[in-house]
Amino acid sequence: MNKTAVCPFLECSSSLKSNVVPFGSYSQQDTEFSRFRGIQIVFCATDAILLRTKVLQKMLANHPEITLFEMGNEYLCKALDNEGIFIFSTSLETFGHMIHSEDFKQGSTEGELYELVKNPFDWRQRYLHPEFELYLNGSKLIKEPCPDVYWFPLMTERYCKSIIREFETFGFWGNGSEEDPRNDGHEPVPTVDVYFTDMGLHETWMQFLRVILFEMVQKVYRGFSRGPPESAHTFLVRYQLGEQTYLRSHEDTAIYTINIAMNPNSDFTGAGLRFSKSECFIPETEMGWGLLHPSRLTHNHEAKPIRSGKRYVQVSFIDNE
Numbered sequence: 001m002n003k004t005a006v007c008p009f010l011e012c013s014s015s016l017k018s019n020v021v022p023f024g025s026y027s028q029q030d031t032e033f034s035r036f037r038g039i040q041i042v043f044c045a046t047d048a049i050l051l052r053t054k055v056l057q058k059m060l061a062n063h064p065e066i067t068l069f070e071m072g073n074e075y076l077c078k079a080l081d082n083e084g085i086f087i088f089s090t091s092l093e094t095f096g097h098m099i100h101s102e103d104f105k106q107g108s109t110e111g112e113l114y115e116l117v118k119n120p121f122d123w124r125q126r127y128l129h130p131e132f133e134l135y136l137n138g139s140k141l142i143k144e145p146c147p148d149v150y151w152f153p154l155m156t157e158r159y160c161k162s163i164i165r166e167f168e169t170f171g172f173w174g175n176g177s178e179e180d181p182r183n184d185g186h187e188p189v190p191t192v193d194v195y196f197t198d199m200g201l202h203e204t205w206m207q208f209l210r211v212i213l214f215e216m217v218q219k220v221y222r223g224f225s226r227g228p229p230e231s232a233h234t235f236l237v238r239y240q241l242g243e244q245t246y247l248r249s250h251e252d253t254a255i256y257t258i259n260i261a262m263n264p265n266s267d268f269t270g271a272g273l274r275f276s277k278s279e280c281f282i283p284e285t286e287m288g289w290g291l292l293h294p295s296r297l298t299h300n301h302e303a304k305p306i307r308s309g310k311r312y313v314q315v316s317f318i319d320n321e
């Protein structure tokens with residue numbers, strides 16, 4: 001493109017916003033324009049404009065009252081307009097997309113974990129297992145290691161590592177005793193854990209359960225008439241020697257449970273999940289894979305002791321009220 005001012009066309013994954021203001025529009029929201037593919041002259045562009053140096057130099061010379069650093073998008077667009085210079089926006093190639101960066105969690109190396117509601121596209125790319133969709137659409141067969149217990153890839157390794165890092169940095173683990181002051185009856189047998197509510201991740205994970213996991217719930221428990229989850233208690237459990245090594249037999253206070261293995265089997269020995277009624281034992285699972293099982297009445301279970309290392313699982317008791 002031999003033009004004086006060019007910019008990429010960037011859409012926002014979760015709204016109709018883009019980085020350009022088309023002619024005849026006063027905002028960055030224009031559905032018609034969003035569907036446009038090609039090169040278009042735009043009224044204004046934000047964040048990424050490529051200008052010929054001589055034009056920029058001329059503009060700065062004409063407006064000595066302002067430095068390049070102070071020059072906002074609106075100012076720049078108006079100045080270009082005054083000079084009779086058009087801004088050409090192209091969507092002929094994919095240049096990426098815009099994100100909502102307001103309220104991004106500060107002070108954490110894992111801030112992206114909190115972004116599912118605001119930047120769902122990026123969140124899914126980073127954290128949802130790439131094969132989940134294949135199991136959901138039937139291209140791959142969902143495993144059923146015990147009756148009504150379903151097993152499938154759910155989260156990426158990146159998710160598991162980020163959660164562990166974030167929770168270990170937080171560092172306030174429940175002591176796993178009956179006297180745990182945080183436990184208001186949500187956990188029938190307390191574990192050494194950190195609650196998602198205490199990390200500010202409850203709403204993010206509720207969104208995950210409602211929008212992503214619920215599709216799988218509807219698929220494997222066909223005819224389940226209840227809608228998306230209304231409540232859930234979610235927590236990260238840690239097993240290690242000298243702390244908690246196993247979980248005695250219990251039923252979860254929930255209609256159903258998702259239990260995600262968060263670290264590789266090579267990190268520990270022992271463990272395994274046993275469902276009492278069906279006398280069915282799952283000796284090992286896989287990092288990022290989820291075990292989805294009914295809770296109340298039928299699926300009493302226990303976690304066998306680890307003999308070495310550390311084991312982490314992320315558990316949600318779904319519709320636990």
Ligand SMILES: O=C(O)CCC(=O)C(=O)O
Nearest residue numbers: 191252259273303313315
């Ligand atoms: O360790 C496990 O895999 C089971 C955890 C569990 O059953 C629970 O937290 O309720």
Ligand SMILES: [Fe+2]
Nearest residue numbers: 250251252301
């Ligand atoms: Fe449980």
